[in-house]
Amino acid sequence: MDEALDEALVKDHKPAWKGGDQPYEASYGKLMMWFFLITDTLTFSAFLAAYGFSRFKYPEVWPVPEDVFTHFPFLQGEHPLLFVALMTFILIMSSVTMVLAVNYGHKMEKNKVILWLSLTIVGGCLFLGSQAWEWGHFIHGDRGGIETKNEYVVHVAEGEKLSSVYELMDIDKYSDDSSLKYFGLEDLTSEMQEGFDQQNINTLIEQLKVKPSFNIRKANKQFLTNEESIKYLNKNATKVIVGANLYENEYGHRLFADYFYFITGFHGFHVFSGVVLLIVILINVIKGTYERRGHYEMVEKVGLYWHFVDLVWVFVFTFFYLV
Amino acid sequence: MGAEKKGNWWIWRVFWILLFVTAFEVVLGILKVNEKLPEFLVYDTFLGLAWLTHIFIILTIFKAAYIVMTFMHLGDEKVTLKWTILLPAFILVPYLLFILLNEAVYTYLKI
Numbered sequence: 001m002d003e004a005l006d007e008a009l010v011k012d013h014k015p016a017w018k019g020g021d022q023p024y025e026a027s028y029g030k031l032m033m034w035f036f037l038i039t040d041t042l043t044f045s046a047f048l049a050a051y052g053f054s055r056f057k058y059p060e061v062w063p064v065p066e067d068v069f070t071h072f073p074f075l076q077g078e079h080p081l082l083f084v085a086l087m088t089f090i091l092i093m094s095s096v097t098m099v100l101a102v103n104y105g106h107k108m109e110k111n112k113v114i115l116w117l118s119l120t121i122v123g124g125c126l127f128l129g130s131q132a133w134e135w136g137h138f139i140h141g142d143r144g145g146i147e148t149k150n151e152y153v154v155h156v157a158e159g160e161k162l163s164s165v166y167e168l169m170d171i172d173k174y175s176d177d178s179s180l181k182y183f184g185l186e187d188l189t190s191e192m193q194e195g196f197d198q199q200n201i202n203t204l205i206e207q208l209k210v211k212p213s214f215n216i217r218k219a220n221k222q223f224l225t226n227e228e229s230i231k232y233l234n235k236n237a238t239k240v241i242v243g244a245n246l247y248e249n250e251y252g253h254r255l256f257a258d259y260f261y262f263i264t265g266f267h268g269f270h271v272f273s274g275v276v277l278l279i280v281i282l283i284n285v286i287k288g289t290y291e292r293r294g295h296y297e298m299v300e301k302v303g304l305y306w307h308f309v310d311l312v313w314v315f316v317f318t319f320f321y322l323v
Numbered sequence: 324m325g326a327e328k329k330g331n332w333w334i335w336r337v338f339w340i341l342l343f344v345t346a347f348e349v350v351l352g353i354l355k356v357n358e359k360l361p362e363f364l365v366y367d368t369f370l371g372l373a374w375l376t377h378i379f380i381i382l383t384i385f386k387a388a389y390i391v392m393t394f395m396h397l398g399d400e401k402v403t404l405k406w407t408i409l410l411p412a413f414i415l416v417p418y419l420l421f422i423l424l425n426e427a428v429y430t431y432l433k434i
Contacts, residue, residue, distance in 0.1 A: 066356030
């Protein structure tokens, strides 16, 4: 099977760098894929470096990822980092199935290639679905936040433990219309009257007076007592934020949500295009294109792209969720 | 691992390594937020980053090396190809990071 590959790479045995044909002994397609991966590495490094720069410009008030990403599908309660760990596991598994597909491709075992390539596609789709769920939950919001005059976001706490705006206002967080109930709205069109923000703040402060066990955690992670919280909110609070968009988010600094959407979105776009490429190659494998060609190098090249996607996720996972 | 590649055992070996390192990182992250880690790891800094952050970065590079060398087969390619790909990454990425994060202090200055 390697003879067919050798024939595909015409070998000229002059010394490398003296005009010999194949100093790398790799095909044009593989070299070009590596070249593209290097450029993509630099792109993602630039994004992550920019994130590092912004994040360390606001070290005290930047959200703590273990406080933000505590959700898990179908489960209530707080499970910090567990869902992200699951997503990492899914992607690593899909990388493993990809290597197995490439391995069986070298041995020209078409059926095994189809099996493992299909499993890789399933893993990729699972990851995309998980990321979509994560985005949806991020946009919907978890605890709610209160914006203050210098554009910091503070959070509701109970003693030294983070609580949520919903707990303070006695609303069930997991009900479907929890945001509407919080704001006392009939539906999504009945908002944005004059003084809407101030009214929400007033309601919240009144509730704080009635429930002395609740207090505020400031943006710099310092907890205030109940009385200090009431004074602080009266002086500084501007509005209650629930959920997240590109302009404001309930977790902290505006840039946090911006970077989250951009970096995970850019990575998710790579995963999506990877899945599309995998499907195209799978169709070709089923049709027998590579059997006729005599080698499964295309599977290997797509595998390189897929491993790159996994590699980027490993770095995004570290720098966004752990550091 | 590279020389005698018969079978798939080496793939699963790397999988378990990646899995355990990731699990270890997640456990460290959870312990950090529950404040069950020794204080010097989280609060003492070296070159501007907490020691725990250095641990995360080293473990991540360790995982990345395994993925690139074994899954992407770069360890099995000709040495010239391997270094053609790795050297620019090793030089350019730290260089750009160094410039960006070092010179960024100007954003704190008010003109």
